[in-house]
Amino acid sequence: MTTTNHELQDLLDNNKRWAAETEAGEPGFFSRLLKQQTPQYLWIGCADSRVPANELVDLLPGELFVHRNVANVVVHSDLNCLSVMQFAVDQLQVRHIIIVGHSNCGGVVAALKDLRVGLVDNWLRHVQDVRNVHQEWLDTLPGASRVNALCELNVLHQARNACHTTVVQDAWARGQPVVIHGWVYGLHNGLLNDLAMTVDDASAVEPSFRRALAALKARYPAPGAPA
Ligand SMILES: [Zn+2]
16 A cells, blocks of 8 residues: 555645646636536547547646547447536537547557457447448558558547437537537647548538548558559
């Protein structure tokens, strides 16, 4: 127990310093947050430690509602993700839901290559479903491109799943403005790329998905091109 506390002391010290600096920079910061949170954005991203939501978009506590899981999957039966989405949309009235994948995602690699890792294999079946839909196209790509191509395909499919949830469908039906987005983060350069899967209406889901999918595929080498 003593060893554990010692190992974590740095984190607690960091926290004290961060809280003091934040309060000094903006007096009353925490007491204002205590009263309410009014984030405009829900971030659904990968659990990967290299993709910390708030830091990447330079937002403060209170400005970004966050849900993360392995490989940023939105599953219709995942009560955890759906509950986060419902609270964000119905209670917090967020205006944007952003599905954020990232390059070289370990979950996507495992799904692409049928690696057996453990319990997570079952979760990654959802990413394999995406792979299987696009297997023929993925097979035309040079091996090195396949992982990142599937990372991006996965974002588009999960963004479409988000559009199809009862939470988002109900919001649109009652005229509440909610926009779904698909982004991918480059681990190699720290930049977020908008995959242009931007949907604000039930009738726009499939056209937007098809446009974004065509644009995605156009960014990769055509079949037969030199690797
Ligand atoms: Zn990941």
